[in-house]
Each structure stands twice: as C-alpha cells, then as structure tokens.
Amino acid sequence: MIIVRKILWFRYDLRIEDNESFNEALKDGNTLPIFIFDENFFKLETSSSFHLNFTIESLKDLKNIFKEKYNTKLNIYYGDTLDILKYLSNKYKVSEIYSTHHFKNKYLRDMDIKIKSLCDENNISWKIYNQFGIQLSNRNGKIWSQNWNSFIVRKINQFQLNGSFIEDDHEINLSSISTNIFDHKNIQNGGRENALKLLDSFIDHRSTDYQKKMSSPITGETACSRLSPYITYGNVSLREIYNKTQSINNDSNLYEKKKSINSFRKRLAWHCHFIQKFYDQPDIEYTNMNTAFDGIRENSFNEAYFEAWKNGTTGYPFVDACMRYLKNKGWINFRMRAMLVSFASYQLWLDWRITSKYLAKLFTDYEPGIHYSQFQMQSGTTGINAIRIYNPIKQSRDQDPDAVFIKKWIPELSNIPSSLVHEPWKLTYLDQKSYDIQIGENYPLPIVDNAKETKNSRDRIWKIKKSHETKILSASILKKHTSSSPKIRNFN
Secondary structure (H helix, E strand, O other), X not given: OOOOOEEEEEOOOOOOOOOHHHHHHXXXXXXXXXXXXXOOHHHOOOOOHHHHHHHHHHHHHHHHHHHHHHXXXXXXXXXXXXXXXXXXXXXXXXXXXXXXXXXXXXHHHHHHHHHHHHHHHOOOEEEEEOOOOOOOOOOOHHXXXXXXXXXXXXXXXXXXXXXXXXXXXXXXXXXXXXXXOOOOOXXXXXXXXXXXXXXXXXXXXHHHHHHHHOOOOOOHHHHOOOOHHHHHXXXXXXXXXXHHHHHHOOOOOOHHHHHHHHHHHHHHHHHHHHHHHHHHOHHHHOOOOOHHHOOOOHHHOOHHHHHHHHHOOOOOHHHHHHHHHHHHHOOOOHHHHHHHHHHHHHHOOOOHHHHHHHHHHHOOOOOHHHHHHHHHHHHOOOOOOOOOOOOHHHXXXXXXXXXXXXXXXXXXXXXXXXXXXXXXXXXXHHHHHHOOOOEOOOEOOOOOOHHHHHHHHHHHHHHXXXXXXXXXXXXXXXXXXXXXXXXXXXXX
16 A cells, blocks of 8 residues: 555645645655545535636646646545545545645635544644735734735745655546536636736736726726636735736836736735635624624515626616626626625615625635625625715716627617617607617616615615714724735835
8 A cells, every 4th residue: 555644635726836835745755636626615605617617727727737747647536525535544544734725715614624623633734834925823913014025025935846746546527516507608717827828918018007997897808917716716826926027127118017017016915905804704704794784784685686686687787787797707897896796785785695695606716805805895884994885877987988888798778879878767768769679678777766775875874884882893893904004015
C-alpha cells in the first residue's frame, strides 16, 4: 500500500500559482491532490448551473495544468465530502490535509466543523491557509488596512516541487453532476487561462474607460474587469491582479487609465473588507445585521411581486431588462445589481432573505461574504448605511438613454420610440395602436406605483432607523465592523 500522508484539497483556490496550500503540501513526501463535488451543495437553493459550469471549466483547466506540468492527474470525487475524506484518509493513512480558507455559506461552514472533528479524531493535522487579507484572529480594525496592504504587496510565492503526486484509481463523469438549471447562452467560461486573458485585456486597454463606463449595463459589459468569478473560484489571486496593475506605474501618458486603475484597486480592498464582515458575523446570511429591523418585511411577502421581479415582468422596462439580461448571462454590473435589490426591497417590499437566494443562483461570481453584506446595505437593514432607493425610471434614462438595452432584452417594446420606452404605461390608446402594442397585454402595466411605494418604504425604514434601540444597536455594529480605510497605493 502507498502511504500518501498528505492530501492537497482544492476548494475555492483552483490554481497552483500564488497558492500557499499547494506550496506547503508539495515541499516533500507523497501528496494526493483532490477536488470534491459535494453532492448536497449543488442541491442548495443558492446553487445553479452558472456555478456548476464555471467550476467544471475551472477544473478542466486545472487538470490540464497538472497533466502538462507534472504528468499526473487531479483526482476528482463526487459524493458526501465527509465520507470521501474519511475514505481517503483511511485508504492512504493520511496525517495531513492542506487547503485554503473559504468564507462561504452556512452549509459549508457547518461541514468544516464536521471535518475538523474527523481530523481531531484521527490525529490528522488540517493546515488551512488564507488567500485574502482577512484577520482570522485577534481582530483589530485599527490596523486592518495596514495588514491588508502588507498582504496585497507581499511577494508572490514561488513554488518548488520537491514532493511527488499520487493518482487514485478513481474517475467520475463531470457531465453527470446536476443542479438548478438556467437557460444561459453567453456565460463566462472558468479557468486560469481565461482569467489571465481577461486580466491582460483589462489592464492593457479596457480599464481606460472603467470609471466612466462601468455603471451602464451596455458599456459595463466590457469596461468592467469581469474578473469577479475568477476571484470567487480562485482561478487567479488578488495579489496577482494587484501586481499586474503595476505594469502601468511608470507610464506618464496614461492619466485616465491610472485614475481607473486606482479606482479598481480600491475595490480589491473592499472585496476583503466585506468578506471580513462576513467572517466576523456569518449569521448575516440569514438574520438582519441590525435586529431592530426584524419583522418589517417577513410578514408581508407578496408572492406575485416576487414572481414578476424574478421573471422580468414588473412593468418597469429597465428593471425587467436587467433581470432578463442577468438570467441569460449570469452577470450584470454592480449598479444594476444594486438597483435590482433596491427595487425588490423598497418598491416591492420583499424580504431580502428570499430575494438574495434567488440572485445568488444567477450570479456566477456569487461570493456570500460580499453578497449578503450588500443585500443588507441595499435593503436598509444594517442601520449604519444611508437609505438609497434607486428610481428605476431615472436609472433607465441615465444609463440607457436611447433604450438600446431595453429594446434588446424586451423585444415587446422594440417598436416604441426610444424616448417613450422608459415609461410605456404613459402611451395613449392611439399611440399603442400605432406602435402595435397593448400595455397590459403584450407587456405588463407597472405592478406598483414607484413614487408611492418609494415614499412608503422610506418612511418605514426611517421610523425604525431613528429609534433609540436602532441607534444603540447601530453603534455596536459600527464598533464591531469598522476598519481603518485601506490606504491603497495610487499612481501619481
């Protein structure tokens, strides 16, 4: 029998570059590199084919790297994670497991508790490495930015393979794995090769217009980096991305690009900031961050509103176009995400705990640490953030003035002049006849009155936010989660 001793367990770090768990595991001895498709994870209501397809693409890429670089295979398993680790540990007399920290949902956190017990019971040392600038112990917000800056500029690890890989006699058919299916056509493909191509194209030319064009769903599709899913699945590291931005540091002729890259760099820090929040308070996945807001939406959930929002049939063209685009692509730019959440939370008064699970399925880059923090911010349940209610008509005119986006994703409205598309319910009977459309039949009337519901929801939130209880709780939340602002090194 081969004594392996070490398991290298890939999770959300699907790369070998700048991967500390990979470096440490391969310093010596025999190592079994594995990935596990957890059979129950892809049955969760937050999982979908967007996530599954991206994972499979990433694994295909990683498998090729193992084959080409080391003439070996990445061993992939499907089933109950705990059972598989138990089986492999017994089969190969494993004494060490190497992996990278993930900051995911309750299901995976609970699983890790069980795995830790398994390791303790069997004298297995589970070595877990941090791939983000997160304080895992001795949380100190005053030095958070200092720690993050030290992390992001740290020299990228160069690995030397001194140990050897082991191949297990096990094969699975990746196409046999199923999950919640969406009819998507133009999704991003996973894998390191695709990540590096996107990173290069962003740094080389797409970033020039990043600040100016990232807010519109039309221009944002190319102006945004589009790196978020590759960060989520670990195809590329934050350090690699940050270091790549250094390539324009010495070019004095790139003023606009440098402004955009500085803005982009700040978002890398905010990525870790929100994950830190989630690490410190993981129950924000399913409970209001500020408990003063408990009960405000839970008991008045309107299923018909929820279905209209999900299906892109609210009667507000820009909202509907964004939802239809998202369901097709598995991605949409940040401002439009915020608008979708805002509209669901305020105009429709839907509980974020339900709407967040639906959008989690649609976001290929679903990262719980960012997802739930943003949902609570946009829904007004933190008590510490400004109430920001997006006006879907204003957003429509600002971000899609010629209605190009709307007409593409809502063909029912394609015959209407662009200036009238933003508020089709205002068309007269004769106009509707002229443009061959009947509002209320071919395309729905607005399911709510935007102005009325905006005022109602704002009043409700403000009433709670101004209360003494809310202020006390908000102060505690600020104390818990406030970190010193990241001092990002900007270009001059």
